Amino acid sequence: MSIDFNKLWEECIYDISKEMNENTLKTWISPIKVIAFNNNVLELQVPNEFFYEWISERYSLLLDSVVKKYFDKKTTIKYTIPENVKREKEFKKNIGIEKISQNINFIKKNFIDTQNISGLNAKYTFENFIEGDCNQLARSSALSVALQPQDNSFNPLMIYGGVGLGKTHLLHAIGNKVKEKYPEKVVIYIQTTVFVNQFINSIRTNSVQEFSKFYSSVDILLLDDVQFLIGKDKTQEILFFIFNQLHQIGKQIVLTSDRPPIELKGLQDRLKSRFTWGVTVNITIPDLETKMAILKSKITNGIKINDNLIEYIAQRVNSNVRELEGIMITAIAKTSSEHSLDIKTIQGIINNISSNDVEVDRISYFVAEYFKISIDDILGQSKQKDIALARKLAMYFSRKYTKCSLKTIGDLIGKRDHSTVIHAINNIETLVKTEKEIKHTVENINKEILKNLRNFKQNKKR
Numbered sequence: 001m002s003i004d005f006n007k008l009w010e011e012c013i014y015d016i017s018k019e020m021n022e023n024t025l026k027t028w029i030s031p032i033k034v035i036a037f038n039n040n041v042l043e044l045q046v047p048n049e050f051f052y053e054w055i056s057e058r059y060s061l062l063l064d065s066v067v068k069k070y071f072d073k074k075t076t077i078k079y080t081i082p083e084n085v086k087r088e089k090e091f092k093k094n095i096g097i098e099k100i101s102q103n104i105n106f107i108k109k110n111f112i113d114t115q116n117i118s119g120l121n122a123k124y125t126f127e128n129f130i131e132g133d134c135n136q137l138a139r140s141s142a143l144s145v146a147l148q149p150q151d152n153s154f155n156p157l158m159i160y161g162g163v164g165l166g167k168t169h170l171l172h173a174i175g176n177k178v179k180e181k182y183p184e185k186v187v188i189y190i191q192t193t194v195f196v197n198q199f200i201n202s203i204r205t206n207s208v209q210e211f212s213k214f215y216s217s218v219d220i221l222l223l224d225d226v227q228f229l230i231g232k233d234k235t236q237e238i239l240f241f242i243f244n245q246l247h248q249i250g251k252q253i254v255l256t257s258d259r260p261p262i263e264l265k266g267l268q269d270r271l272k273s274r275f276t277w278g279v280t281v282n283i284t285i286p287d288l289e290t291k292m293a294i295l296k297s298k299i300t301n302g303i304k305i306n307d308n309l310i311e312y313i314a315q316r317v318n319s320n321v322r323e324l325e326g327i328m329i330t331a332i333a334k335t336s337s338e339h340s341l342d343i344k345t346i347q348g349i350i351n352n353i354s355s356n357d358v359e360v361d362r363i364s365y366f367v368a369e370y371f372k373i374s375i376d377d378i379l380g381q382s383k384q385k386d387i388a389l390a391r392k393l394a395m396y397f398s399r400k401y402t403k404c405s406l407k408t409i410g411d412l413i414g415k416r417d418h419s420t421v422i423h424a425i426n427n428i429e430t431l432v433k434t435e436k437e438i439k440h441t442v443e444n445i446n447k448e449i450l451k452n453l454r455n456f457k458q459n460k461k462r
Contacts, residue, residue, distance in 0.1 A: 005037040012066040106210040119189040124172030132290030146177035149252040156253035161283030164322030167256040185219040192228040216245040230266035298328040364394040379414040392424035
């Protein structure tokens, strides 16, 4: 007995209609066509790839459950796209190739790999970009641009923030997603310094028109670190022209900078104005949880690193994601060769890589060495007299020789609150006045700290 799969599909749609409003049903479910049902595989035809990605992301579980209910519990869904759509996609891809070939002279002069001029790094995607409160708006804006690069209000999209926070990652992620969805589009990622050098070269070789023609013909321009345009008036003028050309015909522009457009002193006002036509979003330093997630994402091949060590790193590196990743990669390498990690090893890695002031940790080590105890003792919960005194001295000297807040000192020395730090400092100050032995201890540790911190800072400058 043959199965009327069209009738079964109507039953599925009826069930789905109970779960969504009429407009959503008409937009995302009604266009789906049943093609065949064989060997527990239900073939559904969808209008295009974008449609498929949308429903698979939002409605796949709902579709899967109703199909299993009316067809068979073992039924799987196979999505297909009409052949004419595939042919049109290939045609559009060829249009992109034709566009590139029209600028072949410029490409040969300015790109080492003429077969891959996009400049995109495939390893940077939205999937491996760790999201947190610090970058959520930037990521969602970037994804919106990537999904609909010529039909959005994010043009231009300006992403700004400090070094190593993920701006470049997002630029590449946009480009990679666009190339995946719209292979016919010409996407160019370029660092501003390279853009400037190409322009200078075009002036030298009397090919400014070729330079302008090439960049005015791209579909997506991803320009990284536009702060390097400051003081380069001629390059600013040509970019102003290219920007207008692209924007007028609806081509997508995405820019990054280390500061918001208004703070780019030395950039022409008319260019700064263009940069703010669309949407400007900020990326900030990640919070502790996001930093820990970033660190954990770097752990592969079954390597195990204690969560306490991961949190220790995340607490102490506050500058950028790039340093975080460098520290974790080094830690993983040491784990592979030494099979174990401890706080002392991690601290050594941080000292060698991080540009942060890590004096709180170094001070804790000087104190620990003086008392012949471990750093784990100072960071731990022991109330043994010598250990408790050493912990208070670490807090005392950290307050004296660093710019860290009481809260930060407490966080770094065993997650104590700021009132505990205040109590420790007051206690040491009292003991110095009343007990000669404590005064002598403080003086000795003080000399050691001053000598070592001076050496440490000198080494950092080299």
